[in-house]
Amino acid sequence: MKIPFLSSNKSEPAIDPVCGMSVDTSNPPGGAATHEGTVYYFCGPGCRVAFEKDPEGYLSGEKSIEM
Numbered sequence: 001m002k003i004p005f006l007s008s009n010k011s012e013p014a015i016d017p018v019c020g021m022s023v024d025t026s027n028p029p030g031g032a033a034t035h036e037g038t039v040y041y042f043c044g045p046g047c048r049v050a051f052e053k054d055p056e057g058y059l060s061g062e063k064s065i066e067m
Contacts, residue, residue, distance in 0.1 A: 014040070017058045018047035019065045035059070 011026040021043040023029070030042030035055040042048040050058070050065065057063035 016041065016043045016047050017055075018051050018063075019043060 011024065013022045014025050014028075015021070016023050016030070017040050023041040023043050025032075025041050028041040028043075030044040030046070030048045032039050032041050033048055033052055033055075034040070035051075040051060040055075042051065047065065054063060
């Protein structure tokens with residue numbers, strides 16, 4: 001029996017802007033949000049919700065969540 005090769009179309013990982021964790025952009029557990037034309041990916045729904053409440057705070061580094 002032949003086993004098919006895995007697709008080589010791997011997506012680049014992204015960094016969750018809230019907690020700093022690495023996120024698989026092809027299947028982000030916390031989903032994604034767009035801010036000023038840029039898509040951000042999240043490790044969990046809580047990080048996405050926090051980001052949506054204050055995106056500038058997390059992008060500036062003023063806010064962060066320790067994991």
